Amino acid sequence: MLLKNIRFILTNEHIIENCDILIENNKIKSIKKNISTIDKEVIDCSNKIILPGLINLHLHGGMNILRGISDDLELNEWLNTKIWPAEKKLNEKDIYYASLISYFENLFSGTTTIVDAYFEIDSMKKAAENSNIRAFLSPAIFNQNDIEKVKKNNFFLQKNNSKIKPFIFLHSIYATDKKTLNDTIDFCNKNNIIKAIHISETRNELIEIKNNTKLMPINYLLENNFFEKKSLLIHCIWLTKNEINLIKEKNTSIVHCPSSNMKLASGATLPLIECFNNNINIGLGTDSAVSNNCLDLFNELKLTALLQKHHRWDATVAKTNQIINMPFENGAKALGIDNLGSIKENNLADLISLNLNDFNLLDTDKNTLISNIIYSANRSNVCDVIVDGKILIKNKNLQTPILDFNGNEISLEKLKDIVNEIKNKIL
Ligand SMILES: [Zn+2]
Structure with missing residues (x-):
């Protein structure tokens, strides 16, 4: 071509x-x-x-079907009263269709690589294959059952050169028990699989971890060998100077999701300038279609600049030449792919x-x-x-067929009907 x-x-x-x-x-x-x-x-x-192509380092594709169901709640209430109850009703087929529309939305937004964490890994894989997007995929790990399933799944153990690769997503310190956290970190370090975690996202999370462990979140991850191999730190908006130094020392990338942080009123702003001054690599993520609700990384790039300028009362920070690489080279660097992003x-x-x-x-x-x-x-x-x-x-025209769960070609109208049926079932 x-x-x-x-x-x-x-x-x-x-x-x-x-x-x-x-x-x-x-x-x-x-x-x-x-x-x-x-x-x-x-x-x-x-x-x-x-x-x-842009690189979206943080996504929950399966949530695309929940877009718009809950716009005005604080994170804990948002998760406990709206998101987790609706997600419990989703089956493997539902997640296939939700992931498929998410991946198409990403592609039509210029995003060619996604890092997606959700449930039903086989459905996610099928949706990634059928949309032809480049993808890193993981189920969200909350408990022993989740990580045991991963350990038995060949997708996570076989080295493959295809454009669909595994990574492992630990939901968070607060939603994962200690044994699961340790087993998951161990598994990733031994098998050299990239891991990611939601971290330092809210003040409540920070206080809870500090009270329970006497450590700040990044120090707690350090104590649990999190930084031994390649990792992604998602959010990182509540960081101390000491934690920034640790992230620098461990050469770990941060994933910035400004829309999600602002929509969920997470309250702090990523110390982008301090991180840049320490040469910390920062890429961008949209997060989900419920906490964003628009999977357009151009939007996140603009918001990154606006948020820093506004927050610091300083129009000279987050200069164009400092942030332009965030969805491109920085994304590829975070994933350790040398021949991508430029x-x-x-x-x-x-x-x-x-x-x-x-x-x-x-x-x-x-x-x-x-x-x-x-x-x-x-x-x-x-x-x-x-x-x-x-x-x-x-x-602006899709060149590949839209395929249903069984691999048969369907129209866009049919896909819309299927998605609406799923919404009626879960809401
Ligand atoms: Zn997330």
Whole structure:
């Protein structure tokens, strides 16, 4: 496939103008002017910006079906009275459809890699395969039963090179018993599987952990060997200086989810500047369609800048060149994938295009490009989406079939009916 006459390519803060990208198999073969090819698939990009696909480091895809059911509650009440009771009624088929619509929503928003934690891993895998998104998948671990199931599942033990990979998601310290926490950490460290946890999200959580263990949350994780192998720390908005130093020392990435933090009134703001000053890698996540409710990482990128400026009374912080890499390179670094998140020869061909004929991007030039991507672009500008060298969305149209739980092709109308039936059952 050849992307021809690309007006702008943005990668690692660099802008390349009027160039072509040749994709062969699942890789970027070459980036230069006037590439000629006998390839039949040529896409004119003279009015497009090409970016690496965005990387969504935190998602609960199965919750897509619960969007809008609970907008005005505090986290504990939100979980206990609304979310967990509704989730108990979801079966494996329901979770397949919820995950499928979540993955399509991500793709149509320009996100080509997701890190998704929910239930019914086989349904999540099937939805990831059928949507063709690049995915890291995990069930949410709360108790012994959850981790024992993981230990018996080959998906977590076999090394695979496919674009669907496992990781392990511990829900939190407060919702997981100590033995499960230790067993899960052990399992991940021994098998070299990335692990993630919701941490330092609310003040209540912090006080509870401090009262029960005499330690701050990050210190508690340290004491339990959490940082021995690659890990993701999700939220991290209530951090002390000492904890920031520990995260730096352990070379661990933070996942920032500003919409979710603000919607659930989590009360603090990620100390982004202090983390950047300590060279801590920070990527972005949308969190779920219930705590966000819009799975658009362009939105999270803009909110990251706005929140820092507003919170610190300082318009000079969170500069465009400091945050532009958060959904791209930083995401890939958090996952330990060297050939993703930037546009280079031999990198994986996960690319998206934005339409320069859209009114909010019409006046974009080389000097305003990065600013416009952070402050003006959104998912409605996403035109084409390529994952692993395969075009999934072309001129805003899905190029692959929508498949039901049994693998049969269905219409969008049918998918809508199925989703509404599930909602009627659980709510
Ligand atoms: Zn979450």
